[in-house]
Amino acid sequence: MREIKIDFDNPGLPQRLDVVENDAQSRFFKAVLYKDGKAYAAPSGATYSIMYRGFGPQNEGWYDTINDGAGKRAVCSVSGNVVTCEIARQALRVPGHVSVVLCVTGSNGYMLHGWPIDCNCRNDNYTGGTSVESFFYITQVTNADWTSAIQTWEELKNMIDPTLSLSGKAADAAKVGEAVNNVIDDLQNTQNILNTQNITNTLSWESGGYTKKGEKIDGNAIRNVDSYEIYKTAYIVLKDKKNYSLRVIKYNLDRVYIGVVNNKSSDYKITETARYKIAIECKTSTPVTPEMVSKIISIEKIIDNNFASKEDIKQSDNTYANQFNNVIIAIGDGIYNKAYSVTSQNLYNSWPFVAPLYGHFICLYTKGSSHVDATSADIYMSQSKNGVVWSKEEKIISTQNTRDTVTGIGNDTNGNIIFWNRVGDASYPTKFELYRTSDGNTFEKISEPNFSYMCSHIGDIINIPNLGLMCFWNTYRHNNSNFGYMISVDNGLTWTQKVIQSYSEWKKCPTEFTLAYIGNNKIIAMGRSEEDVGAMTQVTSIDNGSTWIVNTTNITDVWLSTPSFVYKDNGYLHLYYYDRKTGKLKRRVSIADNVFSNPTNWNEPVILSSGEKWSNSGNANATKFEYNNNVLVSYYSGNDNTTNIYSVVTS
Structure with missing residues (x-):
């Protein structure tokens, strides 16, 4: 069983796990937890759970319990500062990048800590026909909590069909999960424009290829596979303008190509909510890898507050956040x-x-x-x-x-x-x-x-x-x-x-x-x-x-x-x-x-x-x-x- 070390106070880059679709053994790992170099022990009543998001529609979820042919069991077992974790089969339905977050939640439902883990899901015999589904199984959150969460988002963002009705327990993922999936999707999209770590974990990146037929990207470049929805009033910041150039390709929300809106060594300001592809090209022959993305670009929200200047964005930006009744949804230290x-x-x-x-x-x-x-x-x-x-x-x-x-x-x-x-x-x-x-x-x-x-x-x-x-x-x-x-x-x-x-x-x-x-x-x-x-x-x-x-x-x-x-x-x-x-x-x-x-x-x-x-x-x-x-x-x-x-x- 693989073992990874996590220090909540000393982030560094996310740990990486190689997993294989439908392989029972590779779905388990041990996380050894530290806080500022000392063994971490969660407070009394705290629970562990796992969030994940993979490539493809509806390929995401949040669970603390698994109930399958092998029986019902907790997803995490704890011994001191060692947590043995199981990645749900649903998270590994499609080969490619899967972002997994180990979450520590207090007895009152508040998120205490979260840590992203990069998973590379491999299947040599993949044919492309596997279906995926969202998986929500949070037993410590009541159905009333989920209902309240959905109603809150409905009022604030008009994200959910007002005719939707809910019944049963939160563990009824078939009923609750479909509605919550839409909530999580919109929340993740909004958070991602403020969190470079989230972007590099969530997007799938590939070297070379084309952004559109006839627009070739050389081998020393990288781009995200699918267009990505970015809300207006944001900057795509190119941190290293000397060695890299930034290409931004715009699509409408239905993924219809509009055109190249930036193709130079400069930042780009997003003024309209749309879908965008981002390509990073090195001016030398050095290949660009997915692990390099967060060091080269960031996506930062422009603050409506009249006191904020561009130089102060990183310190003063207003991360969009909400809560599911008494559960705050936040990845890592995003808040x-x-x-x-x-x-x-x-x-x-x-x-x-x-x-x-x-x-x-x-x-x-x-x-x-x-x-x-x-x-x-x-x-x-x-x-x-x-x-x-x-x-x-x-x-x-x-x-x-x-x-x-x-x-x-x-x-x-x-x-x-x-x-x-x-x-x-x-x-x-x-x-x-x-x-x-x-x-x-x-x-x-x-x-x-x-x-x-x-x-x-x-x-x-x-x-x-x-x-x-x-x-x-x-x-x-x-x-x-x-x-x-x-x-x-x-x-x-x-x-x-x-x-x-x-x-x-x-x-x-x-x-x-x-x-x-x-x-x-x-x-x-x-x-x-x-x-x-x-x-x-x-x-x-x-x-x-x-x-x-x-x-x-x-x-x-x-x-x-x-x-x-x-x-x-x-x-x-x-x-x-x-x-x-x-x-x-x-x-x-x-x-x-x-x-x-x-x-x-x-x-x-x-x-x-x-x-x-x-x-x-x-x-x-x-x-x-x-x-x-x-x-x-x-x-x-x-x-x-x-x-x-x-x-x-x-x-």
């Missing part, structure tokens, strides 16, 4: 590090905050007419099960003739979401109100504290074991500025305010703090710099907040950049912030204990997404998924009068 729209309604949408609530997320943000709207800015909410697809926005707080702004969010000791609403001007607000929701439908004001010291901002709230709820506060632009922390021992009903440090120059006072508890009575907080050229400020305590140490960090790629912490169980501290000078959403990851003692030892940042520069963008806010180690980050971006809220899922 990571891409900007998804939470709201793109007109007006100034800004200062978003995200938090988990019993299996889903809530994003709260302010909507007004401008950055300084003082009379009509209200608080809105959108919800999501996955951080990718968001519900229609709802207005939840509106104080007449003044400004409402969320400044901090968190969860109380019962898991309910609590958040601060700043009423009035940012520097000199009228009051702060603490709201709570247990279901995302009703919001109750539970506290309106009278503070000893004036607050301009109160940040995110965390729970400190054996102490209570804690958050940091600060003043803005006051001659005598302060920052400190607040404690609640009754789950947010009352608060005690403390000052940590005071400043005579307001620009020296750090603001908009985030904080994390890293164990052993250690608390670490980070504040943004108000200076034009400055660095973030780190504040630490080794005794649960009785005493504090204030230090300057080495984080200087900032301009009014609000920090947001996520502390993970493996001891790493993730810091998210939006660099308004460059318009980049960034993340720094360091071992918490290391930077706790050495605030100038933060690791270098990586870029997750992009947006506009300066003050009409920013304010990253992050939270951890409840069921895995993924992180959801929100931010806003736009111009003086119109901004949008975006979410990014990262690992």
Whole structure:
């Protein structure tokens, strides 16, 4: 039995398997799973399944169980980090390339990991008359889930005949599979225009041959066998223009030839949804192989967001994604590090905050007419099960003739979401109100504290074991500025305010703090710099907040950049912030204990997404998924009068 090694955090090229049609032995393989070099063990309740897509119509499927003459059995058996997998006979009905994806799904139905595997299906006696069929057999997804999925796609994309009716269990592939096949097909087509890995796995490539009679391609070239549907507003990017040329041949959706639309060493912009053949020719005598395709070309979506430039497409493209009720369909890491729209309604949408609530997320943000709207800015909410697809926005707080702004969010000791609403001007607000929701439908004001010291901002709230709820506060632009922390021992009903440090120059006072508890009575907080050229400020305590140490960090790629912490169980501290000078959403990851003692030892940042520069963008806010180690980050971006809220899922 063949054995392949898979590391979810170190992708590389897909593993390759040679299989033979109707051969029982070659359909089995062992996958040895790792995550960042360490043996991977799926969380309790997780299941393994296999997706596949081969050449020819309807040659695709998704299954976790096989039921044939040999009996009913799970497709994957697990022992430690070794998974023994069986490729269904239906996947190997036609010789040629078959893309197989090993999927790991959480107990709640969310896709945790997926890994593509290249299969070369061989049959020396193939005559070309073999019929194929889709194979869907997902036992952990209920019929109601599939029905809901199909209805969702019907409403959003008009993909399915509205007269279709479903009955029976999801395992009834004969009834459900036909409808779901259409859904999967459209989804895969849409995903493929954004995922080069998917393109090279899904398309069949051949050397030489013709694109149309009379249009010969030399032996040092390669082209896809069948025309391929690409949605409008996409680029076919030729990465190496010095050594290769790109030929694009256009067909209508019925595969009728239209003509050659590109035949030179340049990128090509897709402006009309149609079918296309892509040919890559090397300017030297070097043959082009299928394994080289992803290094030579990519197909990237053009972003409708007005802030995106071509250079930023890879960081900020909006992967089209949807979910089957509580199952996200995504190949590999296709949903990571891409900007998804939470709201793109007109007006100034800004200062978003995200938090988990019993299996889903809530994003709260302010909507007004401008950055300084003082009379009509209200608080809105959108919800999501996955951080990718968001519900229609709802207005939840509106104080007449003044400004409402969320400044901090968190969860109380019962898991309910609590958040601060700043009423009035940012520097000199009228009051702060603490709201709570247990279901995302009703919001109750539970506290309106009278503070000893004036607050301009109160940040995110965390729970400190054996102490209570804690958050940091600060003043803005006051001659005598302060920052400190607040404690609640009754789950947010009352608060005690403390000052940590005071400043005579307001620009020296750090603001908009985030904080994390890293164990052993250690608390670490980070504040943004108000200076034009400055660095973030780190504040630490080794005794649960009785005493504090204030230090300057080495984080200087900032301009009014609000920090947001996520502390993970493996001891790493993730810091998210939006660099308004460059318009980049960034993340720094360091071992918490290391930077706790050495605030100038933060690791270098990586870029997750992009947006506009300066003050009409920013304010990253992050939270951890409840069921895995993924992180959801929100931010806003736009111009003086119109901004949008975006979410990014990262690992």
